[in-house]
Amino acid sequence: xxxxxxxxxxxxxxxxxxxxxxxxxxxxxxxxxxxxxxxxxxxxxxxxxxxxxxxxxxxxxxxxxxxxxxxxxxxxxxxxxxxxxxxxxxxxxxxxxxxxxxxxxxxxx
Amino acid sequence: xxxxxxxxxxxxxxxxxxxxxxxxxxxxxxxxxxxxxxxxxxxxxxxxxxxxxxxxxxxxxxxxxxxxxxxxxxxxxxxxxxxxxxxxxxxxxxxxxxxxxxxxxxxxxxxxxxxxxx
Numbered sequence: 351x352x353x354x355x356x357x358x359x360x361x362x363x364x365x366x367x368x369x370x371x372x373x374x375x376x377x378x379x380x381x382x383x384x385x386x387x388x389x390x391x392x393x394x395x396x397x398x399x400x401x402x403x404x405x406x407x408x409x410x411x412x413x414x415x416x417x418x419x420x421x422x423x424x425x426x427x428x429x430x431x432x433x434x435x436x437x438x439x440x441x442x443x444x445x446x447x448x449x450x451x452x453x454x455x456x457x458x459x
Numbered sequence: 460x461x462x463x464x465x466x467x468x469x470x471x472x473x474x475x476x477x478x479x480x481x482x483x484x485x486x487x488x489x490x491x492x493x494x495x496x497x498x499x500x501x502x503x504x505x506x507x508x509x510x511x512x513x514x515x516x517x518x519x520x521x522x523x524x525x526x527x528x529x530x531x532x533x534x535x536x537x538x539x540x541x542x543x544x545x546x547x548x549x550x551x552x553x554x555x556x557x558x559x560x561x562x563x564x565x566x567x568x569x570x571x572x573x574x575x576x577x
Contacts, residue, residue, distance in 0.1 A: 354501075383565075392550055392568035393502070437501055446515060447566070449501035 352376045354450035356438050361456045362428055370423045370436050370453045378443020384412050384423045385437040387452065393437055396423070425455075433457045461485065463569035465551050471575045477539040480572045484532070484553030490514075491528055492566060493536050494550040502550055508534065538574075546576045 353375045362368040374382070381400040385393035399405055399414035399421060411424040423436055435452040442448055464483040472478050484491050490509050494502035505524065507514040510531035519526070523542070528534040538545055552566040 390573075392571050394568070395565045398565070439501070446504070446507075449503070451499070451501045 352442065352448050354438055354440060354448055356436075356450045356453045358451070359454045359456065361458060362425075364428055364430060364457055364459050366428050367424065367426050368428060368455065370425070370438075370455065372421045372423070372438035372450060374419050374421070374438070374440045374448075374450075376440050376442045376448055379416060380441040380443065380445060382412075382414055382421050382441070383439045383447070384410075384421075385439065387435045387437060389434070396436075428457050430457050430459070463551055463553055463567055465549075465569035465572055467572055468570060469573050469575075471577065472541055473577050474543055475540040477537065478541055478574065479535055479537045480549050480551075480574075482534045482536070482551030482569060484534070484551070485555075485567055488553035488555050488567075489531075490554045490556065490564075491534050492550075492552040492554075493526055493534070494552065496548045496550055496571070498547075505536070541574075541576045543576050546574055548573050 355373045383398050384396040386396050387393040397412040399412050402414055402416055404411055404413045409426045414421045435454045437452040438450040440448050466481050492507050493505040495505055496502045505519045506516040506526045508528040511528045524538055526536045548571040550571045551569045554564045554566045556564045
């Protein structure tokens with residue numbers, strides 16, 4: 351079966367750095383997405399990785415290791431507005447997007 | 460550009476009643492998705508359209524759920540009759556390309572419809 355694992359919840363302090371991990375087991379791989387979802391709102395696109403390595407975009411970076419079936423999202427200089435759920439999703443060999451359950455990130459002052 | 464539009468935003472019905480949701484994707488987007496998201500879970504794909512044809516409806520409970528995409532633009536999702544476990548947020552998303560390519564075809568989500576079945 352296809353499976354994506356993320357921690358259910360994480361807590362971090364404003365101004366700090368947090369890393370949200372995602373491991374996946376899917377039938378094929380055609381890219382990995384990270385989406386941000388604030389409570390009561392729709393998911394919004396953060397990043398996309400298809401090759402191994404680190405993609406940096408401002409305060410957010412995403413890393414991928416295809417051989418390990420592993421990705422992480424790194425958030426720097428945390429702000430209160432970063433409190434949200436972060437969803438990891440993998441495109442499988444049929445180009446279907448398989449979603450994780452999401453990691454709820456709580457930022458404390 | 461205008462985003463994905465959905466209506467209604469909220470709906471409360473009693474079990475065994477019927478309900479319909481509407482979605483207008485971003486203009487020119489070929490692919491449209493309907494997701495069900497239960498609180499605390501990731502989105503679950505219900506059905507995927509490419510233009511007005513169904514690409515994947517393997518997780519759509521076809522005994523009670525139906526969906527159509529008229530003329531390859533707007534789409535409606537219907538539940539008849541509703542059950543308590545259908546309480547969820549129903550998200551519509553669209554993406555530009557007909558087939559997701561290696562480059563990565565981002566999905567753009569609408570605000571969702573929050574359904575409560577009593």
